[in-house]
Amino acid sequence: MTERFDAIVVGSGAGGGVVAGELAERGRSVLLLEAGPHHSAADHMRWEARANHEIWFPVAFAEPPAPDQPPVPLFRGRCVGGTTTVNTKVAVRPDAEDYSKWYAAAGLLGRDGEPFAEDDLLPYLERVEQRLGVRPRTDWQRCVTAVEPGFEAIGAKLAPVMSYTDPNCMRCGSCMQGCPTNAGKSTLNTYIQPAVVFGGLELRAGCEVRRVLIEDGAGRPQATGVEYLGPGGDLQQALADVVVVATGALATPGVLLRSGVREIAGGSPSSRLLGRNLGFHAARLIAGLFDERMDAHMVYPISSHCKQWQRDADGGFLVEAATVQDPIGFATGLCDEQGLPMWGQALVEVTRRYRHISSLLTMVNDENTGVVWVDEDGRDRYSYGWNEREQQRLDASLDTARRILEAAGAKRVLPTGVVSTHVQGSCRMGSDPERSVVDANGESHDVMRLFVGDSSVIPRTLSVNPSLTIMALASRLAAHIDADERGYLGTGARMLTPA
C-alpha cells in the first residue's frame, strides 16, 4: 500500500511547520516528514553537548575561497520544529530596503504585478505574529544595561527586541537546548502540535526524505510524492497532489538535485540556479570582559538590538545585545585580540571569568555570494567568498562592537570568527525564471506541483533575523496551495490507495 495525501511537506522548521500546520487547519490531509527526532519541552534540559548531539545537525562548514582563509561554521536544528526549536526567537519584520533588493535580484512581483513590497507580506506577517504571541522584551538584565552606555557613547541607541516568547519565560538562558517551559514558541508548539491534535496533520519524525518523485504529467514534469528512509532505515514512498520541500537553505538544493530536477529540466536557466546565491547574514560574537559579574548565561539571550547601521548606506549590519555562548561553544569559538583562536593558559584564564562576559552579536548584510552543491559522493557541500563590500561590512561591524564594549568599560574585547545561523537564498523566488528557481508563489519553474517553502526562497539576504519572514512566506504559500488556482488538489480526501 502506498499512502496518498493532499500535500507532503518535507522539513518541520520555520517554513515547513507553518505550511503543514496551516494546510491541515484548512482541512487538507498533510504528511509532514522530519529527519530529526520529536522532542517535547519535557525532554529539553540545559545540557549543551547532549542537545548538540540530539537536536542539532552536526556543524557544517562553508569552504573558503583560498586555503589560508578560515571555513565558516553553519548552525541549524535537526528535530521537529527545526531551527525554531533551538533558536533565540527574535522576531523582526523586513526593512523596506530588503523588499526592494528582492525585486532587483529576481524580478519578484507582488499581487498587483508591481515589485513585491511590504503590502504583499503584511497580512501574513501579522497573522504569524498573532499566532506566536510576538511581544517586546523590555526585561533587560545587567548584561544589557551594562553595555547600553557604550551604545550611547558612540551616539547609538539600544531598543527592546520583539520576540516569540511568552511571559512564562524564566530567563533561564537555555533557548539553544530547546525551551523547557514552552515559553519559546517553536513551530512545534504553535503550528504542528495543534494541527496533529485537531487537524489532519500526520507527523512522522525520524524520516529523512531522499528524493521527490517526479513523473511526466501532460507533457510537463510534475511532483507526485517522495521517497524517504523511515525510522528503521527502510525505504518508503508516499504520494500527494503537491510536494513542499522545506528542509532549509542548506539542504533543499541537495534534495532537489538528487531528485534529478536539473536533468529533467534539461539544464534550464532556473535549474542551473539551484544552490546558487546562498546568503549567510554572517555573524560574529564579540565578548566584552567586565570587572563586575554579568551572568549573561542566565538571561533570555537576546533582549535588545540596535538598528542604526541596518541599511547598506549606514554600514549594513545589525548589533544585538547581550549574551554569552554556552561553555563548549564559548571555549571553542573564542579568539584573542589579534583574531587568532585562543587556547591553553590564555583560554583557561578567560574561561574562569565566564560570569564576567557580556557579548554583542553582529550580523552583516550580504550579497548571496555563497553556493550549495552536491559532490560526486552525493554529499551536500557549501562555499563562501566575501566580496569587497561584504568584507567591509564585516570589518566595520567588528570595529563598532569593539568601540561599544570599550566605551562601556570592558577590560578586554575578544571576538569569535565569522559564523552563520541565518542561511538564506539557495532556491531563489522570483518572477523571472532566468534569475530564480521558484516562481512568485514558491512553485518550481521546472516541475509542476513542486513547491519550496523555507529560507531558500528568500531572493536576497534580509537585513534582519529571518524566521518571522520565513514563516510569513510559508503562511502565504499555504494560502496559495489551499486556494488551488491550478486545480492540483484533485482528490481532496485523505485515503489509502493501492501502489
Ligand SMILES: Cc1cc2nc3c(=O)[nH]c(=O)nc-3n(C[C@H](O)[C@H](O)[C@H](O)COP(=O)(O)OP(=O)(O)OC[C@H]3O[C@@H](n4cnc5c(N)ncnc54)[C@H](O)[C@@H]3O)c2cc1C
Ligand atoms: C542558534 C540560532 C539562533 C537563531 N536565532 C534566531 C532568532 O532569534 N530569530 C530569527 O528570526 N532567526 C533565528 N535563527 C534562524 C532561524 O531559526 C532560521 O532562519 C529558520 O528556522 C530557518 O527556517 P527553515 O524552515 O528554512 O529551516 P529549519 O528551521 O532549519 O527547518 C528545516 C528542517 O528540515 C529538516 N530536514 C533537513 N533535511 C531533511 C530531509 N532530507 N528530510 C526530512 N527533513 C529534513 C531539518 O531537520 C529541519 O527540522 C537562529 C538560528 C540559529 C541556528
Ligand code: SF4
Ligand atoms: S530563556 Fe525563556 S524562552 Fe529561552 S529557554 Fe529559557 S524559558 Fe524558554
